[in-house]
Amino acid sequence: MSFVNAFTIIFCLAGAVFFLAGTVGLLRFPDIFSRLHALTKADNLGLGLIVIGLLFQVDSFSTGLKMLFIWSLALAAGSNACYAIGRYAFLRTPREKTREASE
Amino acid sequence: MTLLDQVFDIVVCLLLLVLAWRTLSATHLYQSAIFFIAFGLTMALAWVRLAAPDVALAEAAIGAGLLGVLLVDSLRVFARPPETGRDSEPNKPESRDNDVTTSRRRPQFNSAVASVTAGAGCLFLAYVLVAAIHDLPDGGGLTAQAAENLSRSGVEHPVTAVLLNFRGFDTWLEVGVLFLAMLGIFCAGGLVGFSETENPDPPGPLLSWLIRGLAPVMILTAAYLLWLGKLAPGGAFQAGILLAAVGILLRLAGIPLMDRVPRTVIKLGLTFGFGTFLVFGIIALLADKAFLEYPSEWAGEVILLVEAAAAISIGFTAFAFFAYLNSRDQSTGNGDTAGQPRETNPSQ
Amino acid sequence: MNSFYMALSIFLLLNIAAALVRVIRGPTAADRLMTAQLFGTTGMAILLVLAEAMDEPALRDVTFVFAVLAILIVICFVRTAGEADASRNTDAS
Numbered sequence: 001m002s003f004v005n006a007f008t009i010i011f012c013l014a015g016a017v018f019f020l021a022g023t024v025g026l027l028r029f030p031d032i033f034s035r036l037h038a039l040t041k042a043d044n045l046g047l048g049l050i051v052i053g054l055l056f057q058v059d060s061f062s063t064g065l066k067m068l069f070i071w072s073l074a075l076a077a078g079s080n081a082c083y084a085i086g087r088y089a090f091l092r093t094p095r096e097k098t099r100e101a102s103e
Numbered sequence: 104m105t106l107l108d109q110v111f112d113i114v115v116c117l118l119l120l121v122l123a124w125r126t127l128s129a130t131h132l133y134q135s136a137i138f139f140i141a142f143g144l145t146m147a148l149a150w151v152r153l154a155a156p157d158v159a160l161a162e163a164a165i166g167a168g169l170l171g172v173l174l175v176d177s178l179r180v181f182a183r184p185p186e187t188g189r190d191s192e193p194n195k196p197e198s199r200d201n202d203v204t205t206s207r208r209r210p211q212f213n214s215a216v217a218s219v220t221a222g223a224g225c226l227f228l229a230y231v232l233v234a235a236i237h238d239l240p241d242g243g244g245l246t247a248q249a250a251e252n253l254s255r256s257g258v259e260h261p262v263t264a265v266l267l268n269f270r271g272f273d274t275w276l277e278v279g280v281l282f283l284a285m286l287g288i289f290c291a292g293g294l295v296g297f298s299e300t301e302n303p304d305p306p307g308p309l310l311s312w313l314i315r316g317l318a319p320v321m322i323l324t325a326a327y328l329l330w331l332g333k334l335a336p337g338g339a340f341q342a343g344i345l346l347a348a349v350g351i352l353l354r355l356a357g358i359p360l361m362d363r364v365p366r367t368v369i370k371l372g373l374t375f376g377f378g379t380f381l382v383f384g385i386i387a388l389l390a391d392k393a394f395l396e397y398p399s400e401w402a403g404e405v406i407l408l409v410e411a412a413a414a415i416s417i418g419f420t421a422f423a424f425f426a427y428l429n430s431r432d433q434s435t436g437n438g439d440t441a442g443q444p445r446e447t448n449p450s451q
Numbered sequence: 452m453n454s455f456y457m458a459l460s461i462f463l464l465l466n467i468a469a470a471l472v473r474v475i476r477g478p479t480a481a482d483r484l485m486t487a488q489l490f491g492t493t494g495m496a497i498l499l500v501l502a503e504a505m506d507e508p509a510l511r512d513v514t515f516v517f518a519v520l521a522i523l524i525v526i527c528f529v530r531t532a533g534e535a536d537a538s539r540n541t542d543a544s
Contacts, residue, residue, distance in 0.1 A: 005452055012455075012500070016462055019493060023466045026473050026489060032481055035473075039485050043492045050459075050496045054503055066511055067499065070518045073320070074492060077522035080313050081488055084529040085481050087307075107457035114464050125471070133480040137487045140524070141471070144494045147513065148464075151501055156509035163513050167491065168520030172527045175484075179531045313522065324519050328512070336509040341516065348523055355530045429531070 011053030018046035043078030136174040157336040164344040257402025259334040271395040275380040343417025350422035376416025456504035
């Protein structure tokens with residue numbers, strides 16, 4: 001096994017760990033905000049580490065650039081989605097919580 | 104094919120079955136919609152494994168992008184409070200909890216006739232599919248012929264050569280079918296004409312930033328896919344869906360693209376693809392050739408032109424689907440209707 | 452190396468399968484939507500790994516399309532389902 005392949009395996013495995021963490025967090029965390037937190041780990045780090053791992057195998061510059069661009073798109077989409085869902089949930093939750101408390 | 108390849112394929116198959124079953128048996132509409140989106144994603148993986156990246160690309164654009172948005176947007180109608188909902192609908196969703204998810208009664212096949220009919224239909228379909236697989240010609244049918252004539256088609260990618268040159272007729276009619284589907288939507292609910300809908304919620308700073316950043320990327324990606332169709336998977340349908348995504352994004356941000364563009368331009372855009380095919384077909388006929396037969400020295404350029412026209416039309420049509428359904432729901436949901444035809448209830 | 456890629460893909464696919472439980476459990480539509488988002492990202496990772504394993508560069512374009520369109524459904528949900536939901540809350544209170 002060559003030196004480059006070892007790097008690929010290390011980074012890809014690290015990415016897989018973050019995907020696992022994201023899934024477990026999504027399943028186990030108690031409320032929507034902490035689940036959102038778990039989700040972004042998979043979005044940003046999981047995909048990112050796998051992209052970095054696969055970059056070691058890429059033979060052309062443009063292919064590598066494309067993969068990095070995919071990751072940056074996922075980063076932009078992930079952070080925006082997280083903000084949007086979080087805001088949506090936040091605007092809804094306090095009202096219900098306060099109503100429950102007053103009753 | 105190693106053992107791990109087989110394991111992957113088996114997991115994909117099992118996941119597809121579970122997702123299909125779950126989509127149908129879900130108790131919440133949102134659950135059903137998300138399962139269907141996941142089904143589309145898994146389907147894309149299945150196409151990848153079947154060595155059909157062209158179909159996977161279409162599945163990614165249509166299944167994950169357009170269809171998900173259409174489904175989520177449609178669900179808004181069911182999330183409305185029940186008293187303003189349409190009571191005439193037999194399977195009206197009832198709101199059970201105070202949550203966003205709306206529950207519905209599980210469909211029940213009490214009637215034995217319905218069960219037997221459905222079962223027989225499924226068996227017949229299974230028989231037809233098995234027979235079709237059995238009747239597949241040896242040696243890939245027309246594959247050899249297509250590969251032989253690839254150099255005369257004007258493109259290097261065999262799928263594009265078949266879709267746009269050898270079987271251009273099919274693609275022409277597909278664009279026509281899409282146009283008919285849009286006319287059908289218009290007919291079912293009355294022509295709304297995309298009148299201005301006040302969006303009460305202006306896009307936040309982050310959404311504005313996202314639109315400024317993402318819309319150009321989408322347009323560029325559409326152009327890239329269109330150009331790529333010449334030598335690799337890509338093409339008009341995928342590019343068209345990406346163009347539609349730009350319109351959907353703008354509309355969701357409260358920028359009513361369809362309302363600002365003159366009606367004539369919309370009509371032109373919707374029919375542009377179908378018309379371009381027709382024009383080139385007639386030119387071929389006038390030059391004493393078969394319908395849609397391109398001159399081989401110009402074939403590449405003609406295909407690119409036709410594809411671009413088709414992509415624009417597909418984009419307009421797919422966006423019109425969304426814009427129509429979106430504005431319609433808004434008008435019935437908020438209770439303020441701008442025009443007389445918009446009051447028509449689709450269930451009547 | 453190829454078997455490593457396939458094993459990685461299978462692992463990621465099993466992640467998707469496990470996350471399905473969250474779609475069933477919910478409890479809110481936002482939770483389900485988040486799961487769809489996770490599916491999208493995991494699917495993109497699988498496609499990138501498969502592109503390397505199957506030596507099929509076209510799969511990176513498929514991933515690209517997924518990445519470009521991933522945000523659309525979330526925006527659609529927040530902008531449309533949010534409205535209907537807000538009106539419903541005012542009705543309930």
